[in-house]
Amino acid sequence: xxxxxxxxxxxxxxxxxxxxxxxxxxxxxxxxxxxxxxxxxxxxxxxxxxxxxxxxxxxxxxxxxxxxxxxxxxxxxxxxxxxxxxxxxxxxxxxxxxxxxxxxxxxxxxxxxxxxxxxxxxxxxxxxxxxxxxxxxxxxxxxxxxxxxxxxxxxxxxxxxxxxxxxxxxxxxxxxxxxxxxxxxxxxxxxxxxxxxxxxxxxxxxxxxxxxxxxxxxxxxxxxxxxxxxxxxxxxxxxxxxxxxxxxxxxxxxxxxxxxxxxxxxxxxxxxxxxxxxxxxxxxxxxxxxxxxxxxxxxxxxxxxxxxxxxxxxxxxxxxxxxxxxxxxxxxxxxxxxxxxxxxxxxxxxxxxxxxxxxxxxxxxxxxxxxxxxxxxxxxxxxxxxxxxxxxxxxxxxxxxxxxxxxxxxxxxxxxxxxxxxxxxxxxxxxxxxxxxxxxxxxxxxxxxxxxxxxxxxxxxxxxxxxxxxxxxxxxxxxxxxxxxxxxxxxxxxxxxxxxxxxxxxxx
Amino acid sequence: xxxxxxxxxxxxxxxxxxxxxxxxxxxxxxxxxxxxxxxxxxxxx
Numbered sequence: 197x198x199x200x201x202x203x204x205x206x207x208x209x210x211x212x213x214x215x216x217x218x219x220x221x222x223x224x225x226x227x228x229x230x231x232x233x234x235x236x237x238x239x240x241x242x243x244x245x246x247x248x249x250x251x252x253x254x255x256x257x258x259x260x261x262x263x264x265x266x267x268x269x270x271x272x273x274x275x276x277x278x279x280x281x282x283x284x285x286x287x288x289x290x291x292x293x294x295x296x297x298x299x300x301x302x303x304x305x306x307x308x309x310x311x312x313x314x315x316x317x318x319x320x321x322x323x324x325x326x327x328x329x330x331x332x333x334x335x336x337x338x339x340x341x342x343x344x345x346x347x348x349x350x351x352x353x354x355x356x357x358x359x360x361x362x363x364x365x366x367x368x369x370x371x372x373x374x375x376x377x378x379x380x381x382x383x384x385x386x387x388x389x390x391x392x393x394x395x396x397x398x399x400x401x402x403x404x405x406x407x408x409x410x411x412x413x414x415x416x417x418x419x420x421x422x423x424x425x426x427x428x429x430x431x432x433x434x435x436x437x438x439x440x441x442x443x444x445x446x447x448x449x450x451x452x453x454x455x456x457x458x459x460x461x462x463x464x465x466x467x468x469x470x471x472x473x474x475x476x477x478x479x480x481x482x483x484x485x486x487x488x489x490x491x492x493x494x495x496x497x498x499x500x501x502x503x504x505x506x507x508x509x510x511x512x513x514x515x516x517x518x519x520x521x522x523x524x525x526x527x528x529x530x531x532x533x534x535x536x537x538x539x540x541x542x543x544x545x546x547x548x549x550x551x552x553x554x555x556x557x558x559x560x561x562x563x564x565x566x567x568x569x570x571x572x573x574x575x576x577x578x579x580x581x582x583x584x585x586x587x588x589x590x591x592x593x594x595x596x597x598x599x600x601x602x603x604x605x606x607x608x609x610x611x612x613x614x615x616x617x618x619x620x621x622x623x624x625x626x627x628x629x630x631x632x633x634x635x636x637x638x639x640x641x642x643x644x645x646x647x648x649x650x651x652x653x654x655x656x657x658x659x660x661x662x663x664x665x666x667x668x669x670x671x672x673x674x675x676x677x678x679x680x681x682x683x684x685x686x687x688x689x690x691x692x693x694x695x696x697x698x699x700x701x702x703x704x
Numbered sequence: 705x706x707x708x709x710x711x712x713x714x715x716x717x718x719x720x721x722x723x724x725x726x727x728x729x730x731x732x733x734x735x736x737x738x739x740x741x742x743x744x745x746x747x748x749x
Contacts, residue, residue: 281726285733296737305730306723313719480737680736 200328201242204321208238208264211314215268218277218307221300234264254329261322269315277308279364288482288680292663293369295482296680298463370466370657375415375445380652382645383420383438385449385458390426392451394598394632399450399472401628402641406649415652420444424454431457439465446470446648446658450637452478452519459484468651468659470644472637474519479682483659487640487675487684489613494593495526497611497688499534501701502565502591505609511540511563513554513578515570523569523593539563546574551581559587569595579604596693597635603696612636614689615700616673635691635698643670 216231223230238260245253284297299305375381384403386396400421407417422438424431435458438444447469449458455471455478462469462483469484479486489497502510510531514524524543531538539561542554558566569592570578576599582590583604592610599605613636615621620642624633647668651661668675668684675684690701 278726281729281733285729296733298737299730299733301734302727302730306726309722309726310719313722477737482737682737 198246200321200325201246204261204318204325205239205242207314207317207321208261209235211264211269211311211318212238214307214311214314215264215272218272218304218311221304234260258322258326261318265315265319265322269312269318273308273310273312273315274360275364277305278312279361281305281309283361283364284368287365287368293371293657293660294365295368295370295463295466295659295663296480298460298480298482370660372655372657374655375652376443378414379416379418380446380649381418381420381442381444382648383422383435383442383444383447383449385422385424385431385435385438385447385454386451387426387431387454388421388423392426395451395634395637398628398631398634399637399641401631402624402638403448403645405624405627406642406645410649413649413653417649417652424457428453428457432461435461439467445652448641448644448648449473450641455484455486466659468648468662470647470662472640472644474522476683479684481663481680481682485662485677485682485684487644487686488636489611489686489688490683491522491526491593492530493685494523494611494688495530497690498527498591498593499530499536501609501611501690502536503534505565507536507564509537509539509561509563510565510567511558511561512538512567513540513542513544513551513558514568515574516543516545517571520569520571520595527567527593544570544574546571548574549577551578552585555581555585555587559585563589565589565591567591569593571595572598572600575599576601576604594636597691597698598632602693602698605693606696607693609690609692609701611688612691612698613639614673614687615639615671617671618700620671639670639672643668643672643675646670 212231212234215234216227219227219230238257241253241257241260244250245257280297280299284294287294288296382403384400386399387393388396388400403419407419410417420438420442422434424434431454435447438447439461444467446467447458447462449455449469450472452471452473452475455469455473455475458469458471459478459480463480466483471478471484471486472488473479473486474488474491476486476490478484512524512527514520521543528538540558540563542558544551544554566582566587566589568575568578568582568590575595579599579601588607590605590608592605592608594610594612596602596605596608596610597612615635620639621633621635624631624638647662647665648658651658654661665677665684666679667677672686673689675686677684691698692701693699
């Protein structure tokens with residue numbers, strides 16, 4: 197019996213170590229406490245049993261084994277790691293009705309799989325220990341394990357795995373469920389206050405307009421506005437409440453930092469989440485999909501327009517800010533690819549208010565165009581000082597469409613989202629006269645809402661429907677998506693500030 | 705040759721194969737789902 201006791205304890209300790217490693221990711225150093233409990237408690241109980249033959253100690257030891265096998269081995273190791281990795285990814289590659297599983301880092305998933313394997317050893321040696329204890333109590337020689345009928349054992353294991361994998365596949369599949377009472381609730385996740393208020397408000401208006409444009413639909417569509425405030429923790433609570441209390445069937449949202457918060461919540465609820473977000477990694481192709489031109493697409497379009505205009509040298513004056521930095525990085529790469537040189541490159545901090553020496557240095561480098569991109573109020577300060585320096589050859593990406601003082605940028609050309617249906621903008625401005633039309637978000641908000649509506653009207657699970665979209669003809673022109681991708685790609689357009697208003701160059 | 709003497713070797717090889725396969729699957733899956741998370745873009749979008 198001592199042999200099996202030793203092997204049983206050894207398998208428990210090894211599995212406890214694996215469980216600890218696996219739990220370091222969600223629990224941090226608290227996982228060490230869990231590991232200590234899983235090692236010390238069984239060791240103490242087995243030591244007590246061996247010295248006293250206490251039934252309580254033996255039962256306690258077996259209960260610890262049961263916890264490790266069921267709680268960690270089967271539920272965590274098998275159901276949450278092994279099956280998603282081995283079966284979930286296979287199913288997702290076969291059919292879009294199965295989401296691609298959200299997997300953690302490699303060490304996390306491998307330790308989960310090893311926890312499952314370790315728990316099988318815990319189960320086996322726990323069983324052998326019980327048998328040996330029973331034989332010892334009866335005064336019989338312990339039965340030695342002999343590998344009998346290995347084919348039968350292997351076949352049984354395969355059948356058991358197939359049954360469990362089938363159960364997993366059944367629960368993993370996204371199926372169509374008709375909305376309760378014929379009402380589809382769509383959560384609109386955008387900030388309604390703070391520096392994002394202008395964008396959030398106009399995003400909401402675009403979605404409201406999309407809903408009011410619906411005619412003769414099978415279902416009613418109700419918007420659930422989720423005011424996520426400014427704090428990410430507050431946003432997480434508000435979104436979770438919308439999912440669990442309001443039972444939203446889908447989410448449309450915008451702005452990357454809130455998209456990142458929404459993504460895991462939408463995945464857990466298994467509802468589609470569209471996001472007008474420039475951070476492409478947010479779109480996973482399972483439940484979250486981004487829809488906005490990428491910085492790379494903006495850069496390609498910008499450089500094409502620069503070449504068309506005969507521009508040979510460029511000066512860059514840009515604010516040090518993540519999204520702007522993304523545009524500048526993509527632009528530099530594209531400029532290098534086509535061989536267009538930059539004569540002056542300056543990234544300024546958000547504390548800078550006097551740009552005159554910067555402008556003078558840029559002018560001295562003789563650029564054909566000044567590429568400027570910044571947020572308010574620095575965008576306006578820079579625009580004012582460029583204006584005073586009589587510099588009019590200015591270009592940008594997106595920024596002039598959101599400036600508070602477009603008159604400073606008269607004649608500036610820039611890339612921004614396309615607007616195939618210019619009537620959309622006109623209708624929007626007529627319907628909401630006091631609301632700013634943010635070209636780089638509004639068409640996508642409108643289109644995202646309509647994608648979800650189309651799914652319900654066709655009686656398809658909305659997440660599966662969006663996974664299957666390869667091409668969509670919307671207000672922002674044609675957007676495309678590669679199979680399995682979570683990012684809709686679209687080609688931006690060239691705009692120009694004319695009479696202090698953005699105008700599409702293609703419609704000049 | 706005793707069949708039982710091979711059991712630990714077969715088990716070790718099976719576990720190694722499972723882990724190697726899982727490593728490839730997880731790495732490919734994470735790369736396809738966007739890879740490392742970038743800094744949120746913030747105000748512009």
